[in-house]
Amino acid sequence: MITFENVSKVYEDGTRAVDSINFTINKGEFFVLIGPSGCGKTTTLKMMNRLIPLSDGTIFVNGRKISDFNIHELRWDIGYVLQQIALFPHMTIEENIAIVPELKKWKKDNIYRRVTELLEMVGLDPDTYRNRKPSELSGGEQQRVGVIRALAADPEIILMDEPFSALDPLSREKLQDDIIHLQKSIKKTIIFVTHDMKEAMKLADRICLMNDGKIVQLATPEELISHPSNDFVRDFVSGASWMNSDFSLEDLMEPAHHNNLSSSPSLTAHASLEEVLTLLSEHEQIRVEKNGQAIGYINRQMLIHYLSESVPVGGNNHV
Ligand SMILES: Nc1ncnc2c1ncn2[C@@H]1O[C@H](COP(=O)(O)OP(=O)(O)O)[C@@H](O)[C@H]1O
Ligand SMILES: [Mg+2]
Known part of the structure; x- marks a missing residue:
């Protein structure tokens, strides 16, 4: 075109x-x-x-x-x-x-x-x-x-x-x-x-x-x-403007406790967006942990969805 x-x-x-x-x-x-x-x-x-x-x-x-x-x-x-x-x-x-x-x-x-x-x-x-x-x-x-x-x-x-x-x-x-x-x-x-x-x-x-x-x-x-x-x-x-200081993986993960997550690398819910991006550039999926327990997972699709969701300035993105 x-x-x-x-x-x-x-x-x-x-x-x-x-x-x-x-x-x-x-x-x-x-x-x-x-x-x-x-x-x-x-x-x-x-x-x-x-x-x-x-x-x-x-x-x-x-x-x-x-x-x-x-x-x-x-x-x-x-x-x-x-x-x-x-x-x-x-x-x-x-x-x-x-x-x-x-x-x-x-x-x-x-x-x-x-x-x-x-x-x-x-x-x-x-x-x-x-x-x-x-x-x-x-x-x-x-x-x-x-x-x-x-x-x-x-x-x-x-x-x-x-x-x-x-x-x-x-x-x-x-x-x-x-x-x-x-x-x-x-x-x-x-x-x-x-x-x-x-x-x-x-x-x-x-x-x-x-x-x-x-x-x-x-x-x-x-x-x-x-x-x-x-x-x-x-x-x-x-570093884009949607970087949110109170970013938590709990906001975008899919909750899950099952064991088939064990092959994925893990991050705690407090990981920074940068850590998530880096890890997701090498792995399809990340396990999210809290106190050593798997509480959910995220994949690239979910991250993109989250990043493109509109977060009102100063607001939060819980639906
Ligand atoms: N009419 C012009 N004369 C000289 N330099 C210009 C002119 N218009 C833009 N520039 C320069 O060209 C570069 C690219 O500008 P521009 O295409 O407007 O960038 P952007 O839209 O990405 O901000 C900049 O360094 C800008 O200062
Ligand atoms: Mg311009």
């Missing part, structure tokens, strides 16, 4: 923001670009729809070089959601959503129907919201409109640059759930930038971890945990 071949970007001041990267994003994939601030995520994303020209290499979309596309065709056929809510303040919600369909000269009643459908899709009552101005919506609602605006003309590819980072934790979780749901039902290819590993774990089919303009590892969430390619990956995974 999208292929990068030896792509580099050097800005005019000499900054090498992206350094000869290669990867392929599959059709229908939820692809997450992650890495520390300044590692080249936004530059990588913006090169895909030619918001930033490449310095070197080639990007293909559906087997065609992006330089061969008509620029409008490329832009309109790739949805784009910005970090900052970028709705036009003087336009209604309906007009904001309808921008690309209008540019594509859709019929009025098709646009009307599409806006209705999209608002319903993210739980905003069309009759209530259609004619409001952005200032009459909460931050979370505005960002939801930002997301559906990118979907309006039914693009195959959607680029999202830290779309939820300005939101409070609850709106953020709600939108993450929405976008997972959306992607399952509409089967779009989504390229999603974040610096939040918890968010990446929750959303991604594959995670592309960047540092210094290069790809450090491109893998599924499970592989990233079980087979980190180096210490940078290990640290990035274990």
Whole structure:
């Protein structure tokens, strides 16, 4: 669907923001670009729809070089959601959503129907919201409109640059759930930038971890945990913001007392997340012990599930 071949970007001041990267994003994939601030995520994303020209290499979309596309065709056929809510303040919600369909000269009643459908899709009552101005919506609602605006003309590819980072934790979780749901039902290819590993774990089919303009590892969430390619990956995974100081293995293990756990290595319930990650990178399963007794077990699946569960800031994750 999208292929990068030896792509580099050097800005005019000499900054090498992206350094000869290669990867392929599959059709229908939820692809997450992650890495520390300044590692080249936004530059990588913006090169895909030619918001930033490449310095070197080639990007293909559906087997065609992006330089061969008509620029409008490329832009309109790739949805784009910005970090900052970028709705036009003087336009209604309906007009904001309808921008690309209008540019594509859709019929009025098709646009009307599409806006209705999209608002319903993210739980905003069309009759209530259609004619409001952005200032009459909460931050979370505005960002939801930002997301559906990118979907309006039914693009195959959607680029999202830290779309939820300005939101409070609850709106953020709600939108993450929405976008997972959306992607399952509409089967779009989504390229999603974040610096939040918890968010990446929750959303991604594959995670592309960047540092210094290069790809450090491109893998599924499970592989990233079980087979980190180096210490940078290990640290990035274990040092992420979801690291919880009162982490206890009892929160995520499956209680069990039976003996067939005896072949697995063990940790106490107070082990750190880092110890768990290290051990699970070598073993399928860990026995959890308390006072020398097996009280349960955890495996990689359970750890990933736990890491991607939303833990409200300052709250706990007991259900
Ligand atoms: N227009 C620009 N001119 C010069 N350097 C830039 C420009 N935009 C970004 N950079 C630099 O390129 C590097 C990558 O930036 P960016 O892609 O925005 O990273 P990220 O999105 O991962 O935070 C950073 O060092 C940044 O300072
Ligand atoms: Mg960025």
